[in-house]
Every structure is written in structure tokens, then in C-alpha cells.
Amino acid sequence: MNILLKKLLAPKQIEYITIDKNFIITDASIGVQRYAEANTRVILGMDSRHIFPELVGLDNILHSLVLQDFPYFQIRSIRRLETYFDLLFFSEPEEHTVIVLFEDVTEKVRLEQELIQ
Numbered sequence: 001m002n003i004l005l006k007k008l009l010a011p012k013q014i015e016y017i018t019i020d021k022n023f024i025i026t027d028a029s030i031g032v033q034r035y036a037e038a039n040t041r042v043i044l045g046m047d048s049r050h051i052f053p054e055l056v057g058l059d060n061i062l063h064s065l066v067l068q069d070f071p072y073f074q075i076r077s078i079r080r081l082e083t084y085f086d087l088l089f090f091s092e093p094e095e096h097t098v099i100v101l102f103e104d105v106t107e108k109v110r111l112e113q114e115l116i117q
Contacts (some may be wrong), residue, residue, distance in 0.1 A: 017106045018092065021066050023048045023055060026097055027050055035102045054078055054087060055062075055100075065091045065098050077109050084109040 017025050025048050033042050040051045047115045051082035056074060061073050072090040088101040 013104050017042065017052075017102075018095070018097050018102050019048050019055075019062070020097050021062065021098060023062065025051075032102055034083070035080065036064075037080075052100075058089075061089070062098055065089055066096060068093060077098060077105060081105070 013031075015029040015035065016027075017029075017032055018027035018058040020026055025042065025044050025046055028042050028044065032106075036042050036051045037053055042051055055076065058073075064070060065073060070092050072088060074089070077084050083104060084106045086101075086103045086105050088103070090100050090101075092099055
């Protein structure tokens with residue numbers, strides 16, 4: 001992962017994994033473990049769908065991102081235990097991989113829920 005990108009992500013508490021066209025994790029930030037499914041560990045070389053079930057069924061989207069058919073894909077407000085997070089997928093064309101960003105949006109979602117009530 002680009003060192004500049006790591007520096008940009010740190011202040012916002014954004015974590016990441018990088019996956020290949022087969023959903024295999026090729027890189028990961030240390031803090032991404034907090035977004036993993038209970039009783040799983042983020043390990044390089046594993047199928048990311050076993051750790052992050054939100055990725056199941058996204059085969060066509062991942063393929064389109066690798067081919068750069070569209071610039072990004074986003075899933076908002078996923079809940080795991082008491083944490084809400086967004087996923088942002090985008091292609092890294094030189095590596096033929098997709099970077100998946102995990103952003104904690106717990107406070108934002110709680111504020112939105114309070115405003116609705």
C-alpha cells in the first residue's frame with residue numbers, strides 16, 4: 001500500500017484490505033481486524049469473504065472494478081455489534097487489485113437515528 005495513502009487514512013480512522021480478483025487478501029492494515037466477523041482473523045492469503053461476509057455475492061462488482069468499468073462501489077452503514085461502518089471499493093489498476101476501505105461511521109449513524117426519533 002502506498003505510504004501517502006496510509007498517512008491520509010490514519011486521521012480518519014479508516015482501515016483497509018487489498019484483495020485480488022479471487023477475493024484473496026493481499027494486504028491489510030492492522031486495525032481492520034475490528035471490522036471482521038466474530039471469531040475470525042484477518043490473514044493475508046485468505047478468502048476475504050470468510051472474514052467479511054458483506055463481500056459475498058459481489059463477484060460481478062469486483063470484476064467490473066478490476067476492469068475499471070466504474071470508479072468505485074460503496075456499501076453504507078453496515079452494523080457489526082455496536083459499530084457501524086461504510087465500505088468503499090476502488091481499483092488499483094497497476095496491481096490488478098481492489099482496495100476496500102472500512103470507515104467507522106458509528107457516531108454519524110447514531111446522530112442520524114436521534115434526529116429521526
